[in-house]
Amino acid sequence: MSRPQQVQLSHGGGGREMNEFIHEIFFRRFENPFLKAEDAATLTLNGQVAMTTDSFTVEPLFFAGGNIGSLAIAGTTNDLAMVAAQPKYLTCSFILEEGFAFSELEKIVDTMAQEIVPTGAVIVCGDTKVVPKGCADKVFINTTGVGEILLPNVSASQLQVGDVLLVSRDIGRHGACVLAARESLRLESEIESDCATLWPVVNQLLSSGITPHAMRDATRGGLAAVLNEWCQSSNVQMRLQEQAIPVDAAVKGVCELFGFEPYDLANEGTFIIAVPAEQATMTLDVLQRFQPQAAIIGEVVAGSPAKPVLCSPWGSKRYLDFPVGELLPRIC
Known part of the structure; x- marks a missing residue:
């Protein structure tokens, strides 16, 4: 009997259809020695570990530069990488x-299988639930990641006056990409999401x-949210x-059209790093091997209130505040 073209309730019912569905x-796609038809995976870890969990619900599911599957892998492994943890298990x-x-589910899972390869991590267990039509919007994905910490105490609480701040590439791409897709904007050059796994560059x-004091991927809330959180911490x-x-x-152009600031828009493959001043040049060199747009953007200074200050080329200054409200719901 040929396989149906759409997910049916029986694919989550625990019987033969579900068994064949999960294996197929x-x-x-995720085959590895740890992934077995058991209720739990048996794993081996050495030393201090990091753990993160996330859920993904993006509209549209497919966008220039990625889809909900690449978001799930990149988002989870990037959270581990930002505390200097090598992703191991998801x-x-x-x-x-x-x-x-x-057909759409297979595209998503194929993308996930490809996206996880550069991280060296493997998917070791999972779960599938099918809900009646109208009870969910197509597909939601939840992931948990575990990694081995290679450098301890990489944290926003470790920032020091004199640290240099760098960004790994240009900002605001994911938010602008999703917004353009939702509004069906016709642009001279298509905006691709920056969605990508960051472990390769962090590993390098x-x-x-390099001994970073802090790292953070600038997802929802963008650069502005990360830097405000760091100042407070x-x-x-x-x-x-x-x-x-x-x-x-x-x-x-998208920001001007909709009245947004690029500092507030989400990223999915861009991170901010704070390093001691003497390591700034070397850090920039490594970052630019992966993305030529990487740049030194500022420094940590003493002062009150604990906020980032944006200095214009004309000498004016203003606080870069937290984004307010939900600019773009269901961004990731």
Whole structure:
């Protein structure tokens, strides 16, 4: 009997259909020695570990530069990388709406299988639930990640006056990309999401002897949210050079059209790093091997209130505040 073209309730019912569905869609793509038909995976870890969990619900599911599957892998492994933890193991659970097309599900899972390769991690267990049509919007994904910490105490609480701040590439791409897709904007040059796994570049930084005080991927709330959280955590100010912060021209255009600031828009493959001043040049060199747009954008300074200060090329200054409200719901 041929396989149906859409997800049916029986694919989450625990019987033969579910067994065949899980093996055909997931086991075949995520195959590794740890992934077995058991209720739990048996793993081995050495030393201090990091653990993170996340859920993904994006509209549209597919966008220029990625889809909900690449978001799930990148988002989870990036959270580990930001505390200098090498991604090792992931769990992956799907909530699927009855009637969701098999062809779209297979594209998502294929993307996940490809996205996880550069991290060296593997998916070791998961779960699938199918809900009646109308009870969920196509597909939601939940992941948990576990990694081995290679450099302890990488944290916003470790910022020090004199630290130099760098960004790994141009900002605001993911938010602008999703917004353009939702509004069906026709742009001279298509904006691609920056969605990507960050472990390769972080691994290279650590291997080069860089000892970051803090790292953070600038997802929801963008650069502005990360830097405000950092200032609060370490009770410091930051002096940022507006002209040094890289923003693509197409992203600027979308921001002007909708009245947004690029500092507030989400990223999914861009991170901010704070390093001792003597390591700034080496850090920039490593970052630019991966993305030429990487830049030094400012420094940590003493001052009150504990907020980032944006300095314009004309000498004016203003606080870069937290984003207010939900700019773009269901961004990741």
